Amino acid sequence: MPEPGKDFNPKQIVLDKISAQGGWVNAHAHVDRAFILTPENFQLTGESLETKWSLPDKYKEQASVDDIYDNMARVVEDMIAQGVQAIGSFIDVDPVIKDKAIVAAKRLRENYKGKIKIKFINQVVKGVIDPEARKWFEVGAEFVDIIGGLPERDAGHEAEHLDILFEAAKKNGNKPLHVHIDQFNSPDQRDTELLVKKTIEHGYQNKVAAVHCISLGAQPKAYRQELYKKMKEAGIAVIVCPCGWIDNSWVASKDEDVIGPIHNTIAPVKEMIAAGLVIALGTDNIQDIYKPFNDGDMWTELRFLLETSHLYDVDVLTDIATGNGLKALWL
Numbered sequence: 053m054p055e056p057g058k059d060f061n062p063k064q065i066v067l068d069k070i071s072a073q074g075g076w077v078n079a080h081a082h083v084d085r086a087f088i089l090t091p092e093n094f095q096l097t098g099e100s101l102e103t104k105w106s107l108p109d110k111y112k113e114q115a116s117v118d119d120i121y122d123n124m125a126r127v128v129e130d131m132i133a134q135g136v137q138a139i140g141s142f143i144d145v146d147p148v149i150k151d152k153a154i155v156a157a158k159r160l161r162e163n164y165k166g167k168i169k170i171k172f173i174n175q176v177v178k179g180v181i182d183p184e185a186r187k188w189f190e191v192g193a194e195f196v197d198i199i200g201g202l203p204e205r206d207a208g209h210e211a212e213h214l215d216i217l218f219e220a221a222k223k224n225g226n227k228p229l230h231v232h233i234d235q236f237n238s239p240d241q242r243d244t245e246l247l248v249k250k251t252i253e254h255g256y257q258n259k260v261a262a263v264h265c266i267s268l269g270a271q272p273k274a275y276r277q278e279l280y281k282k283m284k285e286a287g288i289a290v291i292v293c294p295c296g297w298i299d300n301s302w303v304a305s306k307d308e309d310v311i312g313p314i315h316n317t318i319a320p321v322k323e324m325i326a327a328g329l330v331i332a333l334g335t336d337n338i339q340d341i342y343k344p345f346n347d348g349d350m351w352t353e354l355r356f357l358l359e360t361s362h363l364y365d366v367d368v369l370t371d372i373a374t375g376n377g378l379k380a381l382w383l
């Protein structure tokens with residue numbers, strides 16, 4: 053209880069609890085592509101997600117390892133300044149950037165040893181089925197701590213995409229998986245269900261985190277509840293990045309109405325917690341063509357999560373911001 057005459061300030065209570073738990077955990081970022089916004093590409097922020105997947109190519113081709121390292125270090129410095137104890141970041145490893153982000157990541161890990169825990173995950177923005185993309189995926193899979201996926205990039209072949217991820221994970225010492233999934237806020241998308249099925253098929257229980265799960269909120273309640281049970285059985289953690297996706301109802305319904313259950317554009321966090329799932333928090337893209345105004349502020353992310361989910365339990369919020377992130381990064 054507050055002392056007489058002092059404000060009862062729930063934000064400060066959460067911040068103090070987070071600090072007492074060793075600090076924030078940013079479970080999902082793309083540190084290699086932060087701060088690549090320019091006046092030119094700022095004009096393209098209204099393009100579709102699929103178009104944006106290729107827009108950083110010009111930067112990735114031209115950037116030196118030093119350029120990429122500088123972006124990464126700027127994010128990490130900012131995270132440390134905020135009291136972040138651990139970060140999980142995707143890095144692009146593909147035919148365009150080749151291994152430049154890997155070289156920069158090695159330097160980053162070395163230079164920040166003891167200051168912040170870093171886990172790297174390979175982004176597969178060119179998919180894993182195209183032969184050249186597959187070659188670089190295999191290179192990335194060897195380097196990273198966690199195998200990364202993006203089944204939407206191989207649309208129509210999502211199951212094959214997931215099989216390739218699981219096989220690479222097993223081949224490289226049973227590494228865990230982070231998979232961008234159900235991003236389109238569409239009732240036609242049921243990729244989390246597919247991820248659960250594949251996790252069980254490959255015997256990969258308790259080694260998979262699903263990143264975003266936005267489309268789940270567009271499904272009927274009975275479907276959602278059934279899926280949470282299966283996710284719990286498969287030990288799948290969920291990482292949400294609230295600021296990155298809160299605009300997605302507008303993006304998804306730009307050309308025509310999309311009909312589905314009313315929901316805020318975030319995974320159904322409260323329902324998932326009630327079902328016993330582990331929910332962690334991330335910043336996703338920082339100051340780039342996807343999210344030009346995202347400054348990577350952890351409190352802003354937690355604030356969006358608690359507001360969109362009407363989740364005011366300070367202990368649950370603390371877990372999401374700290375221990376659950378450690379779990380989702382296997383730290």
Ligand SMILES: [Zn+2]
Nearest residue numbers: 081082232336
């Ligand atoms: Zn991401």
